[in-house]
Amino acid sequence: MIDTGLRIERSSNPKQKPDPEQLSFGKVFTDHMFVMDYTEEKGWHDPRIVPYGSITLDPAAMVFHYGQTVFEGLKAYRTNDDRILLFRPEKNIQRLNRSCHRISIPQIPEEAAIDYLVKLLQVDRDWVPSAEGTSLYIRPFVFANEINLSAVPSTEYTFMIILSPVGSYYKEGIQPVNIYVEDEFTRAVRGGTGTAKTGGNYSASYIAQEKAAEKGYAQVMWLDGIEKKYIEEVGSMNVFFKIDGEIVTPILNGSILEGVTRMSIIELLRDWGYPVAERKISMEELFAAYEKGKLEEAFGTGTAAVVSPIGQLNWKEHQMVINDKRIGELSKKLYDTLTGIQRGQLPDPFNWNREVNE
Amino acid sequence: MIDTGLRIERSSNPKQKPDPEQLSFGKVFTDHMFVMDYTEEKGWHDPRIVPYGSITLDPAAMVFHYGQTVFEGLKAYRTNDDRILLFRPEKNIQRLNRSCHRISIPQIPEEAAIDYLVKLLQVDRDWVPSAEGTSLYIRPFVFANEINLSAVPSTEYTFMIILSPVGSYYKEGIQPVNIYVEDEFTRAVRGGTGTAKTGGNYSASYIAQEKAAEKGYAQVMWLDGIEKKYIEEVGSMNVFFKIDGEIVTPILNGSILEGVTRMSIIELLRDWGYPVAERKISMEELFAAYEKGKLEEAFGTGTAAVVSPIGQLNWKEHQMVINDKRIGELSKKLYDTLTGIQRGQLPDPFNWNREVNE
Ligand SMILES: Cc1ncc(COP(=O)(O)O)c(C=O)c1O
Ligand SMILES: Cc1ncc(COP(=O)(O)O)c(C=O)c1O
Numbered sequence: 001m002i003d004t005g006l007r008i009e010r011s012s013n014p015k016q017k018p019d020p021e022q023l024s025f026g027k028v029f030t031d032h033m034f035v036m037d038y039t040e041e042k043g044w045h046d047p048r049i050v051p052y053g054s055i056t057l058d059p060a061a062m063v064f065h066y067g068q069t070v071f072e073g074l075k076a077y078r079t080n081d082d083r084i085l086l087f088r089p090e091k092n093i094q095r096l097n098r099s100c101h102r103i104s105i106p107q108i109p110e111e112a113a114i115d116y117l118v119k120l121l122q123v124d125r126d127w128v129p130s131a132e133g134t135s136l137y138i139r140p141f142v143f144a145n146e147i148n149l150s151a152v153p154s155t156e157y158t159f160m161i162i163l164s165p166v167g168s169y170y171k172e173g174i175q176p177v178n179i180y181v182e183d184e185f186t187r188a189v190r191g192g193t194g195t196a197k198t199g200g201n202y203s204a205s206y207i208a209q210e211k212a213a214e215k216g217y218a219q220v221m222w223l224d225g226i227e228k229k230y231i232e233e234v235g236s237m238n239v240f241f242k243i244d245g246e247i248v249t250p251i252l253n254g255s256i257l258e259g260v261t262r263m264s265i266i267e268l269l270r271d272w273g274y275p276v277a278e279r280k281i282s283m284e285e286l287f288a289a290y291e292k293g294k295l296e297e298a299f300g301t302g303t304a305a306v307v308s309p310i311g312q313l314n315w316k317e318h319q320m321v322i323n324d325k326r327i328g329e330l331s332k333k334l335y336d337t338l339t340g341i342q343r344g345q346l347p348d349p350f351n352w353n354r355e356v357n358e
Numbered sequence: 359m360i361d362t363g364l365r366i367e368r369s370s371n372p373k374q375k376p377d378p379e380q381l382s383f384g385k386v387f388t389d390h391m392f393v394m395d396y397t398e399e400k401g402w403h404d405p406r407i408v409p410y411g412s413i414t415l416d417p418a419a420m421v422f423h424y425g426q427t428v429f430e431g432l433k434a435y436r437t438n439d440d441r442i443l444l445f446r447p448e449k450n451i452q453r454l455n456r457s458c459h460r461i462s463i464p465q466i467p468e469e470a471a472i473d474y475l476v477k478l479l480q481v482d483r484d485w486v487p488s489a490e491g492t493s494l495y496i497r498p499f500v501f502a503n504e505i506n507l508s509a510v511p512s513t514e515y516t517f518m519i520i521l522s523p524v525g526s527y528y529k530e531g532i533q534p535v536n537i538y539v540e541d542e543f544t545r546a547v548r549g550g551t552g553t554a555k556t557g558g559n560y561s562a563s564y565i566a567q568e569k570a571a572e573k574g575y576a577q578v579m580w581l582d583g584i585e586k587k588y589i590e591e592v593g594s595m596n597v598f599f600k601i602d603g604e605i606v607t608p609i610l611n612g613s614i615l616e617g618v619t620r621m622s623i624i625e626l627l628r629d630w631g632y633p634v635a636e637r638k639i640s641m642e643e644l645f646a647a648y649e650k651g652k653l654e655e656a657f658g659t660g661t662a663a664v665v666s667p668i669g670q671l672n673w674k675e676h677q678m679v680i681n682d683k684r685i686g687e688l689s690k691k692l693y694d695t696l697t698g699i700q701r702g703q704l705p706d707p708f709n710w711n712r713e714v715n716e
Contacts, residue, residue: 025507025508026418026506026507026508027418027505027506027507029417029418033417052417054414054415054416054417055414055415055416055417056412056413056414056415057412057413057414057415058412058413059387059391059410059412059413059518059520060384060385060387060497060520060522063421063422064421064427064429064499064501064557065427065429065497065499065557065560066557066560066561067425067427067556067557067558067559067560067561067562068557068560068561068564069422069423069425069561071422071423101565102562102565103561103562103564103565104561104564104565104568137507139418139423139507141422141423143422144561147385148384148385149383149384149385149495149497149522150383150384151560151563151594152564152567153561153564153568160417162417162418164418164507184549185549185550186547186548186549186550189544189547189550189583189584190544190583191542191543191544191583191586192543192544192546192547192550192562192583193558193562198425198558198561198562199422199423199424199425199426199557199558200425200551200556200557200558200559200561200562201425201558202423202424202425202426202509203424203425203426203427203461203462203502203511203556203558204425204460204461204550204551204556204558205509206426206461206462206510206511207459207460207461207462209510210462210511225547225548225549225550225583225584226547226583226584228549236509
């Protein structure tokens with residue numbers, strides 16, 4: 001970092017805030033955004049908060065060609081007493097840097113990045129919605145923008161943070177979803193990019209998502225790319241199973257994204273005294289447990305939904321109905337506890353929240 | 359296609375053409391570019407040739423977040439008698455559509471796309487360089503640009519073609535390169551995106567490329583993602599071996615890109631009466647052939663280099679020196695024949711060339 005001074009240019013033309021009851025996901029943005037540039041000569045430089053607006057790029061900018069992009073997703077919540085809370089933002093920034101490493105993007109100074117994010121939230125503080133279930137979604141992202149068609153790491157990058165007020169994930173209350181176990185397409189494989197939040201992983205998954213949707217399923221469950229046997233993730237979420245009293249989640253094997261919600265849920269469960277195993281789990285094993293009546297609960301975890309119960313799993317010719325398609329007791333307790341902490345309605349014993357001062 | 363009429367807006371400010379002796383790769387662009395938009399309502403529409411210039415996008419445009427991009431690469435050559443030739447452009451446009459399919463991008467009308475490309479080349483005809491070894495590199499690409507942070511296929515896209523005069527790949531004559539067989543990182547896997555020319559495949563490979571470069575190698579040889587045993591590609595090229603008189607290339611197994619150069623070389627070799635096998639080939643097998651003195655030649659194939667001889671292969675603790683680090687006889691014959699056809703210096707018995715009229 002050559003430049004440490006953050007420049008703030010306030011919008012002279014603030015937008016109308018959307019109706020909090022009508023909020024959807026990721027289509028409306030706040031008045032400001034954070035931007036910082038990278039060149040080989042200067043490193044990361046010129047951090048600035050400026051009015052939200054367009055980017056102008058050459059058509060030969062590398063982002064259009066070689067997918068050298070990484071991103072993060074986290075949320076800010078408004079508490080009943082009007083404080084603004086961030087949930088474990090350092091975990092997201094650390095993961096951003098791990099993603100950068102995998103995709104050959106230079107490391108971002110972590111403390112400064114959190115500082116910039118906090119400043120951006122101070123500037124756009126009024127945009128954090130307060131209605132039940134709403135939040136301000138935060139999207140840090142980095143993209144390559146050297147003008148060069150050679151397939152080599154870019155020498156220039158832009159790091160941005162944009163903010164979007166989002167509605168409740170569960171507008172009609174939590175509904176367990178039905179999931180299709182994908183056995184043809186692969187999300188990620190050992191030695192690939194599955195542990196990184198990089199664009200290519202997401203566009204690569206659409207084809208399977210579309211196939212599942214056509215068959216009437218909400219999401220895909222991904223199996224490992226090697227043996228097509230072991231469970232990895234569900235949609236863009238990590239996945240947990242309660243089997244005969246024990247909570248099992250796939251071990252971080254080099255192709256699974258390390259979710260912040262996942263790690264928080266493991267910490268909560270261990271704190272509560274539940275047995276939690278991070279290990280390989282095959283569909284065969286899951287199905288055997290199901291047949292014995294021991295598959296008690298199943299749920300995905302992620303920033304967007306926090307906990308997303310699985311009501312039905314389709315695997316080959318088998319239809320597995322889990323907990324009568326109702327949300328499980330433990331799933332509910334995890335959801336209530338985690339959202340309660342995030343929204344400042346419950347104590348925060350692990351010091352997960354970071355408050356954004358006025 | 360609602361709109362079939364191509365609109366042409368000529369640049370009023372033509373640029374200076376670069377010194378043909380100083381041309382590098384993909385940094386200088388011609389006076390014009392082709393652009394066409396897609397929306398769900400209109401399909402592909404408003405095809406136009408306009409002055410080369412910047413693109414303006416919202417920071418929430420999907421291309422920055424979810425890697426929904428595909429591209430192609432082909433070349434136009436100027437013959438000694440000043441004709442402009444395209445090499446099998448329909449193969450690239452067909453592959454573009456296969457890439458689109460994998461990445462959930464709507465299909466592009468193929469005949470129209472070739473037509474637009476030809477028109478663009480007519481407009482920028484003077485930019486096709488004539489010096490020995492030079493050519494005009496053509497980069498068609500598509501990117502998602504809906505403003506939406508949901509990880510779903512975009513409802514809006516842009517298809518562009520940009521052109522860049524490029525220098526000879528072999529400025530100092532053909533030099534066989536040394537290659538590092540990568541056993542940690544994976545380029546692509548069955549069920550993944552390896553058969554598509556999509557950005558994520560390329561940025562994902564940089565880390566291995568950098569590792570190889572640090573160890574003093576020019577390129578990486580990729581093994582299959584499942585067993586890490588079978589040879590797939592070399593750098594961004596397909597790969598061929600001449601073993602005991604037979605030419606062997608990895609079979610298209612669902613994770614290898616189907617190169618236009620690869621298919622042309624197979625057709626040439628069969629026409630010449632050589633035995634060609636498209637099959638699985640493991641590093642063990644290759645090494646065993648090497649030890650018996652039967653690995654006669656090895657080379658990569660792609661649009662950029664056409665034929666790139668491999669002089670040395672590093673696999674685990676083994677250093678395999680191939681054909682004394684000199685270009686093999688067959689490699690040379692293939693290079694000379696293919697470049698001769700492409701540049702109109704040899705007859706074109708397979709009707710591969712497409713001429714761009716004035
Ligand atoms: C592929 C994938 N897995 C898992 C997750 C869950 O991670 P987190 O809990 O940090 O949101 C996400 C979302 O961030 C994801 O994109
Ligand atoms: C991954 C990969 N493999 C192989 C090739 C060779 O393909 P082609 O001969 O069509 O240039 C390319 C380049 O296009 C490539 O990107």
